[in-house]
Amino acid sequence: xxxxxxxxxxxxxxxxxxxxxxxxxxxxxxxxxxxxxxxxxxxxxxxxxxxxxxxxxxxxxxxxxxxxxxxxxxxxxxxxxxxxxxxxxxxxxxxxxxxxxxxxxxxxxxxxxxxxxxxxxxxxxxxxxxxxxxxxxxxxxxxxxxxxxxxxxxxxxxxxxxxxxxxxxxxxxxxxxxx
Numbered sequence: 123x124x125x126x127x128x129x130x131x132x133x134x135x136x137x138x139x140x141x142x143x144x145x146x147x148x149x150x151x152x153x154x155x156x157x158x159x160x161x162x163x164x165x166x167x168x169x170x171x172x173x174x175x176x177x178x179x180x181x182x183x184x185x186x187x188x189x190x191x192x193x194x195x196x197x198x199x200x201x202x203x204x205x206x207x208x209x210x211x212x213x214x215x216x217x218x219x220x221x222x223x224x225x226x227x228x229x230x231x232x233x234x235x236x237x238x239x240x241x242x243x244x245x246x247x248x249x250x251x252x253x254x255x256x257x258x259x260x261x262x263x264x265x266x267x268x269x270x271x272x273x274x275x276x277x278x279x280x281x282x283x284x285x286x287x288x289x290x291x292x293x294x295x296x297x298x299x300x301x
Contacts, residue, residue: 167249177209178246185243189234
């Protein structure tokens with residue numbers, strides 16, 4: 123009998139390609155994996171510029187908006203206030219931002235990019251351009267356009283759901299030259 127059991131085909135359970143907990147959400151799982159890898163690649167590019175991941179978004183907002191209240195900056199980047207405060211401390215120490223009291227309300231702080239950060243703007247744009255190239259290297263132009271369109275739809279859907287639940291959501295990115 124033992125010989126018969128040894129000759130039966132193995133019924134050992136095969137491991138799924140993805141964790142079983144995400145079998146009902148393969149696209150969400152793929153987005154999470156891609157986002158993680160993209161963040162790692164961005165972190166490597168930013169490290170060469172002396173930035174930590176996320177700091178470039180603060181700087182991008184300041185370069186585009188000029189001086190803003192710290193509370194507005196926190197809302198714009200959608201991060202925890204303590205995280206933004208820590209990022210601003212580091213950026214201030216490195217000479218990229220300056221904080222000063224808001225003349226219209228001394229209790230509030232205005233944050234602005236320094237003139238010294240202008241060179242950083244050029245480097246961040248270059249780093250993001252290289253990251254874009256790495257990210258989309260295997261795609262044709264039409265696929266890149268379609269991917270951007272589809273991701274915009276996904277973002278709009280998630281943003282709509284967040285606002286339904288009372289959370290704030292940034293305006294959906296429409297692409298270069300779009301209104």
